[in-house]
Amino acid sequence: MTTTKTRLQVHAIDPTRLDVVRRNGTDGHGNPVHAFPASGQGEPLRCCLRMARPGESIALISFAPFDHPSVWTEVGPVYVHADRCEGHVGGLPDELRTGPRLLRTYRDDDTMNYDHNTLVGEDEDIEPVLERLLALPDVATVHVRTVLPQCFLFAVTGGVPVRPARAPFGGAASR
Numbered sequence: 001m002t003t004t005k006t007r008l009q010v011h012a013i014d015p016t017r018l019d020v021v022r023r024n025g026t027d028g029h030g031n032p033v034h035a036f037p038a039s040g041q042g043e044p045l046r047c048c049l050r051m052a053r054p055g056e057s058i059a060l061i062s063f064a065p066f067d068h069p070s071v072w073t074e075v076g077p078v079y080v081h082a083d084r085c086e087g088h089v090g091g092l093p094d095e096l097r098t099g100p101r102l103l104r105t106y107r108d109d110d111t112m113n114y115d116h117n118t119l120v121g122e123d124e125d126i127e128p129v130l131e132r133l134l135a136l137p138d139v140a141t142v143h144v145r146t147v148l149p150q151c152f153l154f155a156v157t158g159g160v161p162v163r164p165a166r167a168p169f170g171g172a173a174s175r
């Protein structure tokens, strides 16, 4: 049996871009960075892809997911930790992997592919939808957004094959 399973690549905001924002005290869109304590009542952090806990020091800044000139560049509000955090490593974040979500699809030249923009319903797991979208030949990147305000949460790319597990004790896969 041959399966072409791929592993989704989840992209939080690049910590080096956030370091510049924190160091400069401005988000690059004309807004000063103000740290304030999180309420814990619905502040998804785009630096480490989890909800803010009450009292954590956070900031609300403007952010553009594309870091190069593009007519599809959109600038919008995102919560981030006020100071550098551990970031996000791994797959889909546990706290931000269910609907309702808007999945925006882009080709490999970062033009929006309007045909495949997809709404994910309440409490629905976004993973199988992302797997399906990123298996399409004309979808390279998906931006996961909230539905009503359409705020950017994180980007997902695909196409990295999952290697078959190596036999642990010198089976057929080793020589």
Ligand SMILES: [Zn+2]
Residues within 6 Å of the ligand: 045, 046, 047, 048, 049, 080, 081, 085, 086, 087
């Ligand atoms: Zn963070």
